[in-house]
Amino acid sequence: MTGSSWRLRSRSRSPRQGSRAAAEDRKTKCRFCETYTFCEFGRDEEYCSSNCYMDASKGVEALDWDTSEAASWFHGEGLDRWKRQLVTAFRDGHALLVTLNEGVLRRVGVPKRKAKEVMHDVENLRKGAWAQPEPPLEELPLVTVAETGARARPSLGWQLVLKDDSLRSYASLCRGAVPQDLAWSWFETLRTRLPWQDLSDSRYQNEGKYMPRRTIFTVFNGCNCTYKYSGVAVKPTTEPDFVAEIRKYCVAASGLSTQPNCCNINLYRDGHDSVGWHTDDEELFEGGYNDITILSLSLGAARTFEVKHQPCALNGPRKSHKGPAETSFVCRNGDLCTMEGKFQRHYLHAVPKEPSVKAPRINLTWRWITKHNQVDGCPLCGPGNSRTPLTPSLC
Numbered sequence: 001m002t003g004s005s006w007r008l009r010s011r012s013r014s015p016r017q018g019s020r021a022a023a024e025d026r027k028t029k030c031r032f033c034e035t036y037t038f039c040e041f042g043r044d045e046e047y048c049s050s051n052c053y054m055d056a057s058k059g060v061e062a063l064d065w066d067t068s069e070a071a072s073w074f075h076g077e078g079l080d081r082w083k084r085q086l087v088t089a090f091r092d093g094h095a096l097l098v099t100l101n102e103g104v105l106r107r108v109g110v111p112k113r114k115a116k117e118v119m120h121d122v123e124n125l126r127k128g129a130w131a132q133p134e135p136p137l138e139e140l141p142l143v144t145v146a147e148t149g150a151r152a153r154p155s156l157g158w159q160l161v162l163k164d165d166s167l168r169s170y171a172s173l174c175r176g177a178v179p180q181d182l183a184w185s186w187f188e189t190l191r192t193r194l195p196w197q198d199l200s201d202s203r204y205q206n207e208g209k210y211m212p213r214r215t216i217f218t219v220f221n222g223c224n225c226t227y228k229y230s231g232v233a234v235k236p237t238t239e240p241d242f243v244a245e246i247r248k249y250c251v252a253a254s255g256l257s258t259q260p261n262c263c264n265i266n267l268y269r270d271g272h273d274s275v276g277w278h279t280d281d282e283e284l285f286e287g288g289y290n291d292i293t294i295l296s297l298s299l300g301a302a303r304t305f306e307v308k309h310q311p312c313a314l315n316g317p318r319k320s321h322k323g324p325a326e327t328s329f330v331c332r333n334g335d336l337c338t339m340e341g342k343f344q345r346h347y348l349h350a351v352p353k354e355p356s357v358k359a360p361r362i363n364l365t366w367r368w369i370t371k372h373n374q375v376d377g378c379p380l381c382g383p384g385n386s387r388t389p390l391t392p393s394l395c
């Protein structure tokens, strides 16, 4: 592809400003998902939804390209040169390739294996593109839960266990935030009363293979979003009263001023259950480019929670998620902890297998859905996504 085929699309044309009503009569092909659909935005917009626009642009300027030129480009100049150009474009223009997906690559004749490889690089590039220096705290203040919690419940002893100002990434921890008896009774209630689900990765759906944990995703306040990650789709369950009670207790202990609207709850039956290295950077929570908070309660058996930096393609050769943790702490019955700021953008976390652990553990992670899912028909989706404060505030 020649330089002339790069066209920067201005951020000021955000379709978030359009109205669903104005677009009801218009059937258009979305530039991101490429399906024909009623556009929820105004007439001039090219994306079918705020989800697609944000998936395409991730909040930075979007880089447009002409698919018809792609074939000659791939075949003529080769992938290596193409990748180098991409990197330059990302660095110079803070831009993002918006219309590229595996299907497009296949259509212009890129073999499947190469197309996958390219998309892997593009995804890393997107992450790299986001990894511009974070704004300093003086410019964009951030209050941690270690601070709000300490103000709300000084006796609990909140502490900051990860403080990375340059990456705006923080983790707060409160040992014994919930008294032991109460925590154990919550553990028993959740274990026996929740309709736990076995998750199957889409790749293994027909093979009877399940993720090494049981789970449930609760929502409330009219939200109906499905939680999709790593090839798994967890349908929402309306938050039962006994979960709401736990939520309110933990939010109060954290000094947070708003209630999260969903919770991912995991049951680790014993030390063979686990969750591998990942980030909770799904679009629902917009944590890839916003400061967000995830509040986590541990109940039952103690398990190790591990943390390490997220590899970034622009910082060097592609790295796998293999390799040891950089930080870890043991989460025990009744402990609260958090992941805050841009943690989901810059850090990975995991709960590794610990075969010596014979007892079960339950973990609840409360999150704030700010970008409700259109595809699953969540009634809260649309340009008017509820923008609850994403970070704690001192009140």
Ligand SMILES: O=C(O)CCC(=O)C(=O)O
Pocket (backbone or CB within 6 Å): 264, 266, 275, 280, 296, 305, 331, 349, 350, 351, 363, 365
């Ligand atoms: O079990 C934990 O402590 C973490 C769970 C987690 O990372 C998740 O549900 O995304």
Ligand SMILES: [Fe+2]
Pocket (backbone or CB within 6 Å): 278, 279, 280, 349
């Ligand atoms: Fe997670």
